[in-house]
Amino acid sequence: MEEEETAYDAPTRRKWLKYSGAVVGGGLLAGCTGDPESESQTTTASEEGSYSATLAPTGEVTLDSEPEDIFTMLGHHADMVLSVGRSDDMNAVFEPGYHQGLYRKLTHHLDGVSVDWEGLYSSWQPEKEKVYELDSDVHIADPAKVATADGWDKSDVQDIADNVGPWFGNTLSGTNRTPPEGWRDQYEYYTLWEIFGRVAQLFGEDERYEALASVHESMVQSIEENRPPESERPTAALVLFSTSDDTGWGYKMNNPGYYAAHTRPMGVTDTLSETFGEGYGDGGRNMPFDYELLLEADPDVFLVLGSMTEYFNLDEIRKGLEDHEVASELTAVEEGNVYAQGARRQGPLLNLFQLEMTAKQLYPEQFGEWPGYENGEPYPEIPEEEQLFDRDRVAEIISEGA
Known part of the structure; x- marks a missing residue:
């Protein structure tokens, strides 16, 4: 019990992180149409030099400085953190050995890019005590998904956001699945690259996102134009x-x-x-x-x-x-x-x-x-x-x- 109390008494980051759980309305989600220009208008760095982005189901999240300890859960979010050059700052990912093995097969062809996820916390299903212990600056994970894990509910997710660091992620857009009860009014669906664009901008990496998105758009266009x-x-x-x-x-x-x-x-x-x-x-x-x-x-x-x-x-x-x-x-x-x-x-x-x-x-x-x-x-x-x-x-x- 003493260890549990210590974990839950982790110092608050409210002085360092500002979290807004406002329900995301249609106007804030203009980027969901797939228009890159609309995306860039919805997630921006603030004038004070902080990092801010909007993504359902959390709404707007603002960080006062660049995060150093990054919690991820599922593979698509870990990939996004890797793609903005921050994989060394990850402290968690589901089945780290599995994902490290897969991504090393890709980074083998990318000079200067590597992954070292050996020994990271395997974060699905997450343990609340461990999430507190990791004391992450930001959780790149979908809180609606986390709330479905054993022993979790919406109030537990909010406690982490209030006392440790905010959530910022979207998982159910994988197949546009119906969100669980309690999340449906604030949930929206995005493409993979729309989610990535918002994650990148939360890290202040707009240019990295735009450069990679250009590579992607060029390849998709070529495939669609040249397929039989x-x-x-x-x-x-x-x-x-x-x-x-x-x-x-x-x-x-x-x-x-x-x-x-x-x-x-x-x-x-x-x-x-x-x-x-x-x-x-x-x-x-x-x-x-x-x-x-x-x-x-x-x-x-x-x-x-x-x-x-x-x-x-x-x-x-x-x-x-x-x-x-x-x-x-x-x-x-x-x-x-x-x-x-x-x-x-x-x-x-x-x-x-x-x-x-x-x-x-x-x-x-x-x-x-x-x-x-x-x-x-x-x-x-x-x-x-x-x-x-x-x-x-x-x-x-x-x-x-x-």
């Missing part, structure tokens, strides 16, 4: 295979939300949604399947989530499909179109790499052949003339600023 006509595009399925039996889960590829930020621009036919209807997987949840169900949909291409992480082995997945009586009949398996993917919960850096890999996996004639992913190795080497974005430019933005 709709009649010539393959069917595809974004899937996660079980490691224990002949089942798995499918995920919608063309729905709103940042989970599909790397597949939606491809304009490909999502064969699971097309075959089983709009009600399949509603609410942003995964769509369970077995191999018989997959055979009914029979995609031309499988995009396999998690297979760039240490938790899955793509070679074993492929062999299991090829050796299975039913799965071996799938078109994607017969034609060798079973490809690696990273994760749906992506931030800006993972989004850039996943846009490139997905374009090559689906449309090799237009964007160059995907060289294949070797288990345990970094993201594969791609000849400079076939890269869809400039690695040196991205590395420069992250490590040195715009």
Whole structure:
């Protein structure tokens, strides 16, 4: 009990941080339309030199000085902190070993950019005592999501904001899921890059955001302009295979939300949604399947989530499909179109790499052949003339600023 009391008696940061939980109205959320100019008008540094940004569901948050200890929870927010050059200041992230392993495969190609998340607090589900103990200057996490964790409610979230540091994050925009009770009136949905823009501006990193957003916009425009006509595009399925039996889960590829930020621009036919209807997987949840169900949909291409992480082995997945009586009949398996993917919960850096890999996996004639992913190795080497974005430019933005 004594340790718990000590944790909850952590000194207040109210003199250092000013937090406003005002409900975000439509006028403050002009940036949700996707207009970069609107975004820049809604989140600004104050005249006194502090850092201020607006993001639902917290509203406006203002910091009196640059944060030094940064709490993150889920991968997309950790990616955003990394992308503004502040990953060394993180003290928490969910499954730090998992995320470190994935992101090192990307930063391998970015000179001067690295991640060292070994030993950070694994922050989902968070323990209140540990959040107090970490004494973070800011929590880049969605308070509506945190409030659903075991032992938490809205008042606990507010206590952290009042006594430690503010929350600033948005998670449910991954699939535009319905917020939990108590948060619905103040919740809004954003694209991945809109969330990143506001996180960047809270850190006073407008220029970094704008520079990375320019790289992203250029690549998306190129993909949309050069992808083949709709009649010539393959069917595809974004899937996660079980490691224990002949089942798995499918995920919608063309729905709103940042989970599909790397597949939606491809304009490909999502064969699971097309075959089983709009009600399949509603609410942003995964769509369970077995191999018989997959055979009914029979995609031309499988995009396999998690297979760039240490938790899955793509070679074993492929062999299991090829050796299975039913799965071996799938078109994607017969034609060798079973490809690696990273994760749906992506931030800006993972989004850039996943846009490139997905374009090559689906449309090799237009964007160059995907060289294949070797288990345990970094993201594969791609000849400079076939890269869809400039690695040196991205590395420069992250490590040195715009």
